[in-house]
Amino acid sequence: MATDGLEFAGHSLSRASLDACVKCTICETQCPVAAVTPLFSGPKYVGPQAERFRNGESVDHSLDYCSSCGTCTLVCPQGVQIAELNSQARAVMKADHMPLRDKLIGQTVLMGKVMTPVAPIAKAALNNKPIRKVMEAVVKVHEDAPMPPPQSQTFEGWFRKRPTPAGPFPRGPVVFFHGCAGGYFEVETSKKSVEVLEYLGYQVIVPKQGCCGLAQQSNGLFKGATKDVLKLCDDLRSAGKDLTIVSSSGSCTGMLKHEAHEIMGVEDERLKDVGTRIVDMMEFLLDLHEAGELPTDFAPIGMKVPYHAPCQLKSQGIGKPALEVLRLIPDLEVVDSGAVCCGIAGTYGLKKEKYEVAQAVGKPLFDMVKATSSELALCDTETCRWQIQKSSGVRTEHPIYLIHRAYGLS
């Protein structure tokens, strides 16, 4: 079927879903971007309304102010795939004049590969004002935007070089998916996830894995993204049939579960297979708990922490499993941010022309985080953590960080 994402974008099932719009405006009231800037006309306007005026071309360039956070689709009571329509229209619009910047920031693996060997230099460079000003001028990435923290060792490097765990593994094997960020930048999150899984008695298999293509997809580069996501499916399937795939990367999980199919029209058995087997780390733990199989002998952590459920996680329709698992830790007070979005939306908030918008979107969250704790905040996805940490000044980690500690592993 339609393997060319752009071709799909012109005539997708999403377009058929616009028939369900009753103009109720609920999406507009929940859109975090429209709430802070008139530059974006809002999801109803850009989605089901404007789509009727598109004949395979998008003349409404302001639709690029959509951050693709997906909140509109989540809140629509009629089932309109609003965010998907917008992503497709954007891809069509940008097809013939894709900015170099958007091509570059979609290349997450490339960034990781380039930065890891020279981590101290990269870190210094990304914190260097004059260098960032040049970056802003040349590739239009805002000088104050959060950047991934370069690491000296990749997760893969750590995983292969560490002493092989002896076992036994009474619960059998699971596949671990960490995503590019978890491989190159959020190495600690990946390590802690593996250690928690092994503590619980799982044999963790980590196949060599590439990028899910999400950053390319959200920048409208469907062709590259489709190639990458299918390659990743092959990678993950190589670890074994029917095994559960546990992921510590919330946004990449969303790409595998629904976005590659719904936005780019990827119809492929491999994607379906991986999409139904992959499960978010915290959802995995909650499932165990609900089955009475999660040890709850957590050490108390006397702390009050803000927790923010990222858009990409919410759009998977799994609720907020981290909240429920974290609340099993004695003395730990977890406060739900209640905020819609942190503003970053993958790569949106990095862009020079969107930076201020993204900061305004995230401001209620940053304020909430600062008012709740000066020590630590929790959030399931990588770029959101970078954004929250950079803008609130509060260290921000994956929820597994406290689970790991409460099990006495750190």
Added chain:
Amino acid sequence: MRKLAVDVVVIGGGSTGAGVVRDVAMRGYSTVLLERADLGQGTTGRFHGLLHSGGRYVVSDPLSATECAQENAILSRIQAGAVEMTGGYFVTGPDDDPSFADKFLAGAAATGVPAQEIPVAEALRNEPRLNRGIKRAIEVLDGTVDGWQLVWGAANSARHYGAQILTYHKVTKIDTVDGHVAAVHCTDLKNGEDVVIETGFVLNCAGPWAGQIAAMAGAHPVDVIPGRGIMVAMSHRLVNRVVNRCIYPADGDILVPVHTVSIIGTTDVKVDDPDNLAIEANEVQQMFDAGEVLVPGFRKARALHAWAGARPLIKDNRVAATDTRHMSRGMAVIDHTTRDGLDGMLTIGGGKLTTYRLMAEHIVDAMCEKLGEKRVCRTADEDMPVEGAGPNYVVTHRLHDREHDRLDDQIICECELMSRKMFTDALAEQPKGTFDDLRRQLRLGMGPCQGGFCSMRATGIALASEHIDIERATELLRLFLKNRWIGLWPILHGEQLRQTALDNWIFAGTLDIEHLPAAESEVVL
């Protein structure tokens, strides 16, 4: 009583009348057009929006085919802004006879209708929702046309040449003196005033109502047989080209993308009264079935609105009177001198929207001949003042316009992207217009919500503009919603039912529109 005197009175403000009054004015006659309602409110505003390539008629009616092909090229030039050059396909459905396509191609060659068979795969690539079981595909130059813009364009062009356009003027009587037309009486429906127009010539362009007009002048009955056709608009463009079944003309054989919707049509049933056109449930179902053949899943797509129009077919002895589809679509000019001993009147019937300019040329030529004058028709050579000057319409136009003024102006009709300024400008030009009059020019309330969100906004703005008072505002809103409802109830199912329920909560529940105070005296709409 108002008195006027003109060379020629044109009766009927549909496409034919508008084309005729333009032609008459361009040939230097003083003229007035009389229309009992708004321009394009009869047959012209109730067709599917197809600008024929001629393909539809290459087998059944070769003369019409050639005329359509020629006029298509002229209209898409002189009224570019009203025409979208979508292109069209004739496709052989899974159960259709594939050999008809051979007759079609031969007919097209013989009639001068550009047509080219293309690989089915190419058709499916360009129109991915098309039935994947189609067996053949022929590409033609079908386009789509906005009937109201077409009529207003011609009327404005006529005004430019000195013609008067009197809408909401109902003809009541035609005076004759010594077997010659002498005057036309009409009533201005907006204020009840009688108007008498002295004239030497009447051109009867009343379409399905032409028989009623001819009778007023004492002519023998003109057998116009109104052929009722229903159409259903679907909520978005399921196809971006006109898609025709490649079969002998039948019901529901055309799907037309016009503006933001796609329209499936049509049926053909002989009726007696063109003012009383039912939208029968079985015909609506027939349209959905026909749509399913062209675009699988059609029944699950959202239908927005259904309506019926009446074709103005002149009786032709070649076929049975009950089979109006196979009567000649060719135009016929009736000369009342030879037929009724009545000088100074011609009636025109038949034809189709695509050939409206040519029909006008024929009847005005006939008039000049009777008057013994040689005045040349120039309507094909001159672009219309407004829409003729620019490029052809494309569906992205309004989205493009709103992209540029969205930060400075409000959007009142969200479905059809009508801005506040578009509305207030049109209202200032037509302060006595109903919201349906404005709708025909602006597409107010013609999108998925069918007026649910925009009509009360429009009412408030109209009231604030001080063109109307509170009693008229209430009645205008009620009338608008009532008229929308006529087209809604026949298709109430699926997604549109949800919308209608929500709209009903808004109007009946929140606004309690049924119980708004009644006007103290009658409001003339």
